[in-house]
Amino acid sequence: MTFWQKTYAFLERETRSATLVRVLLSIAFVLIVWELLTATLVTNRLLLVPPQEVFEALMREVRSGAVWTNGLATCLAVGASFPVAVLVGIAGGLLLSSSRLMSLTAGPMLTALYSVPIVALAPLVIAWLGLGFASKFVLVVLIAVFPVLVTTETGLRSTDRGLIDAARSFNASKWQIFTTVTLPYALPFIVSGIRVAWARALVGIVVAEFFGSFAGFGFAILAAGQTFDTATLLAYVMLLGAMGLIGSLVFEAIERRLAPWRQE
Amino acid sequence: MTDDATLHIRGVNKTFLRTGKPSVEALRDIDLTVKDGEFVAIVGASGSGKSTLLRIIDGLMPASSGTIAVGSRAVSRPGPDRAMVFQNDSLLPWKTVIENVGYGLAIGGMARAEREAIARRFIELAGLRGFEHHYPHQLSGGMRQRVNVARALAVDPRILLLDEPFAALDAQTREIMQAELLSIWGRQKKTVVLITHQIDEAVFLSDRVVVFSARPGQIRAEIPIDLPRPRDLEVKRSLAFVQLVDEIWKLIEHEVRLGMSLAVD
Numbered sequence: 044m045t046f047w048q049k050t051y052a053f054l055e056r057e058t059r060s061a062t063l064v065r066v067l068l069s070i071a072f073v074l075i076v077w078e079l080l081t082a083t084l085v086t087n088r089l090l091l092v093p094p095q096e097v098f099e100a101l102m103r104e105v106r107s108g109a110v111w112t113n114g115l116a117t118c119l120a121v122g123a124s125f126p127v128a129v130l131v132g133i134a135g136g137l138l139l140s141s142s143r144l145m146s147l148t149a150g151p152m153l154t155a156l157y158s159v160p161i162v163a164l165a166p167l168v169i170a171w172l173g174l175g176f177a178s179k180f181v182l183v184v185l186i187a188v189f190p191v192l193v194t195t196e197t198g199l200r201s202t203d204r205g206l207i208d209a210a211r212s213f214n215a216s217k218w219q220i221f222t223t224v225t226l227p228y229a230l231p232f233i234v235s236g237i238r239v240a241w242a243r244a245l246v247g248i249v250v251a252e253f254f255g256s257f258a259g260f261g262f263a264i265l266a267a268g269q270t271f272d273t274a275t276l277l278a279y280v281m282l283l284g285a286m287g288l289i290g291s292l293v294f295e296a297i298e299r300r301l302a303p304w305r306q307e
Numbered sequence: 308m309t310d311d312a313t314l315h316i317r318g319v320n321k322t323f324l325r326t327g328k329p330s331v332e333a334l335r336d337i338d339l340t341v342k343d344g345e346f347v348a349i350v351g352a353s354g355s356g357k358s359t360l361l362r363i364i365d366g367l368m369p370a371s372s373g374t375i376a377v378g379s380r381a382v383s384r385p386g387p388d389r390a391m392v393f394q395n396d397s398l399l400p401w402k403t404v405i406e407n408v409g410y411g412l413a414i415g416g417m418a419r420a421e422r423e424a425i426a427r428r429f430i431e432l433a434g435l436r437g438f439e440h441h442y443p444h445q446l447s448g449g450m451r452q453r454v455n456v457a458r459a460l461a462v463d464p465r466i467l468l469l470d471e472p473f474a475a476l477d478a479q480t481r482e483i484m485q486a487e488l489l490s491i492w493g494r495q496k497k498t499v500v501l502i503t504h505q506i507d508e509a510v511f512l513s514d515r516v517v518v519f520s521a522r523p524g525q526i527r528a529e530i531p532i533d534l535p536r537p538r539d540l541e542v543k544r545s546l547a548f549v550q551l552v553d554e555i556w557k558l559i560e561h562e563v564r565l566g567m568s569l570a571v572d
Binding site: 203205206208209210211212213214215219223224227301302303304 | 365366367384385386387390391393395397399400401410411413414415442443444462
């Protein structure tokens with residue numbers, strides 16, 4: 044094998060180091076394209092600044108302490124609301140999967156709510172709850188709860204009949220079937236729902252902070268935009284991107300660990 | 308539990324009621340006694356209700372009428388005296404071989420150390436030593452089906468129910484598995500009911516072949532298999548074997564063909 048074939052084979056693998064290298068490669072690719080764009084096509088610095096300037100803006104925000112104030116506001120809001128959304132989503136999914144009648148009755152409504160961009164409710168939620176933590180909390184919960192709820196129910200319902208029959212054949216109780224078959228089978232579904240919910244939660248928090256807050260990444264982005272400070276705006280977008288990426292990688296790793304048999 | 312593991316099937320009928328559609332009569336007046344330690348194979352065309360009968364015996368499904376008894380004890384739900392080997396391996400994909408083999412024991416409430424010791428014994432019996440900590444997806448189809456058989460045997464049932472256990476395997480693996488099943492049965496002496504599509508498999512393994520007719524499933528004939536035991540794969544080339552297979556094939560050929568033309572319509 045040549046060097047390139049070996050590299051290619053390594054990159055295709057599902058190992059942690061290969062994943063890391065892939066992520067670094069894609070980041071490098073984006074930075075290069077970005078740098079080239081600012082050097083050639085987009086020379087207007089109001090529209091786009093090179094990565095170097097964004098990094099400097101980020102350092103400025105770190106030194107001034109603004110990044111901590113905003114980061115704390117955003118992380119507190121997400122940190123409080125996201126676990127609630129996950130718990131409520133899982134509980135709702137359990138409830139729906141336990142009763143056919145309930146699932147049939149609530150199903151269409153939930154599908155409708157899942158498809159509606161709940162972000163559109165942001166102005167209303169802020170009108171109800173005012174600017175600040177409460178409206179952010181409610182909005183993120185509303186946005187993040189549905190993917191978890193829907194995948195939990197799907198996961199619990201999609202259990203292989205054969206596995207349930209095998210458990211019943213050993214005289215397993217309903218509770219034993221739930222803990223040894225249905226729930227482990229549904230877990231990877233639930234985690235993939237949580238992964239989707241995480242991405243949606245970040246959108247939710249930014250929109251909530253656009254409309255109604257005095258601190259947070261969304262607030263900082265809006266403020267930078269209004270003063271045409273493109274470098275600072277992009278710096279905060281990068282931070283959000285990092286949060287999204289880290290969350291996604293973590294949940295993917297959990298999913299893989301819970302369902303190693305799906306890889307093959 | 309009684310010592311007698313004779314399986315009594317008395318006047319079992321099964322009709323599936325379907326809302327908005329005509330009901331389907333799957334089994335009619337099934338009377339069958341499988342003696343303690345006997346190996347009985349049930350063959351029949353598709354739609355003869357063979358698998359339904361097995362599920363009723365296991366207690367996964369109630370009969371519309373009639374009774375199932377093990378020894379003198381009537382049974383209507385799953386119990387430790389019967390264990391089923393399913394057609395699809397139906398192993399828990401997130402559990403290792405040793406955990407899967409011990410699954411029935413865990414459901415029964417046995418402590419981990421004890422059930423792992425038992426599981427190890429049956430893993431060895433199934434020829435899977437060294438694979439205790441593999442996951443099902445790391446095994447071949449034949450190995451998975453061995454785990455499946457080991458899991459059923461581990462709970463030490465009096466009656467082993469096999470629902471087309473080798474149907475998903477390729478022809479060579481199937482032959483090997485049949486021979487291994489015989490050798491395990493020779494040592495364990497369970498009462499066995501085997502459902503199969505393969506007439507040669509039924510003749511090779513069993514003491515008696517019960518031929519079902521289709522729609523509704525009824526017992527059409529019972530053919531004693533008096534080939535000497537222990538049997539090895541050589542038996543399949545003997546004249547007596549071929550004649551038995553031929554005799555049984557003639558009994559169901561018409562219905563198999565009928566089933567095929569129905570499928571074409």
